[in-house]
Amino acid sequence: MSVLSLPAQVTPAPAAALRPVPWHRMIWVTWRQHRGMLIGLTAVYAAVSAFLLIAGLKAHHAYAAVASCHPAISDACNTLNNNFGSTYWTMANTTGIFMNLLPALVGAFTGAQILAAELETGTFRYAWTQGIGRIRWTIAKLTLLAVVITVLSWAFSQLFAWFYDPFLGRSAGLTVLAEGVFDTRGIDFAARTLVAFTIGAFLGMLIRRTVPAMAATLGVYLGLKLLVWLVLREDYPVAINTSGAVPLNTQQSAPATMPWILKTWTVGTTNWTRYIPVSRFWPMQFIESGWLLLLSVLLIAATVHLVRRRAA
């Protein structure tokens, strides 16, 4: 009756001949185990994207009318401009705040459960005693999910950046460098989602319970965000010190291209200004995304270390 026909005596191969289970097997494993999560994330991004697309087309259309209105100082143009502001300003602000919180939510709902759920349900005793080994299992799973989530988030943030373009310059300092705007465009949003995901994965392994790990992920991510806003970003090596006039520093000329004035001080009779011109957007993006990526890699390494060290 039994189909088991392989005698154990011939099964053990010499140690040298034992090839590890190939990495690519983890692709199916990761997809099957986390497809619900990935589909859910895609659905959220798709739903918000649909809204951004529809609202964005309207806003761009209305903005085009404002921009092409001539002469710009006429009453008619002013009314057009004010109407644009009153119709879309709240929406732009709300979606902007939502976009700033989104990486934390993604990290909490995707990263935190990956290991915490295994530990909570006891299935890690199955997963970590299979032939592939727990180190490979962890590295492959976290890397695959991190890449997919980062790419999805990058694509999504491109749409948001387009949606938000008409609102740049509508208030003083609202440029691509502004806190909360810089974070949602370029590659920064993707890097932030990645770091939130790895924070979630790490805390899930550290705390071992899903819900507390999710809460901790939100807290740690927002703490990191504040740290960047209040402390780190001003010190990126892109700022310029000048004792002369700051170029383009006039509200009227082009508000969206106004530089970010960090501070002014006086030495003797000379007034100094430290500022970041809008043209430094990409260097700043690469600096911030770079260290966020490095932090993510470190967090994955730390998570793998915890998995390796964990005593049941």
Place this chain on the structure above:
Amino acid sequence: MNVIETTGLGKRYGKSWALLDCSIAVPAGRLAALVGPNGAGKSTLMNMTVGLTVPTDGTVTVLDGTPIGSPEALDGIAFMAQDAPVYKNLSVADMLHLTHNLNRRFDAAYARTRLTDLGIPLKKKAGKLSGGQQSQVALTVALARHPRLLILDEPLSSLDPLARQDFMATVMTAMTDDGVSVLLSSHALADLERVADYLIVLGGGQLRLAGETDDLLAEHQVLTGPAADADRLASQLAPVQDKRAGAQAHLLVRNGGPDAQPVPPSWEPHPVGLEELVLAYLRPAANPASRTSLSEVSS
């Protein structure tokens, strides 16, 4: 050839030792029963054997000296943890495919045939199956890996009598057909009495007894004789268990093999049952340290 070898193995959680100074050598080809009450250290010992727990003290190797956690050890050992964890949201077919992907070897045909024979639908979610069926799924995916050593942590405790019988039948078939060695833990000895050919008894985190079942049964006997004479004999034979009932005394002694001591003619030897033997070793007095002190008091 030994499938498991431990030397002075110990695991401490905080200040208490879950397992202390445990040295065993389990030979291949056996169904080894790891018995003891809850909290005796059975799961701790098993978790250290499969690499889920890092020992505090001592060493453990598997499959002829292979280190824990090495690819060879992971490949050669299938472990079924307590409460048979399966991914409840995966279908049975997905559990098979998952295990297939996570291992070098997987006999998918065997797994499917066996589950079909058992009437377990492959399309059903694992979480919707009964406890017995979940155990059978976990056992099937473990066996389909064709391991050299199968480690089962309390696999029977959640099963009804019929499911226990089916489960053990599968294990025994795999032993005969595939030559797999088995280490199985249980706090209920009755399930294993007739099938275990190697016995490891743990109590209070300490090794109380280990050996081939037949040897252990042959070496132990209950001596029945006059209570008046019992203290003298007890000091001589250091009984595992000492029961007095009026004028009669029943001493369970380990007295066999070449070093067997002669028993006075007034004492009558009886063979001992496995359950009686294990229970005697699990009594606090059976702890080697406390037994010595008891016999010192009595002499």
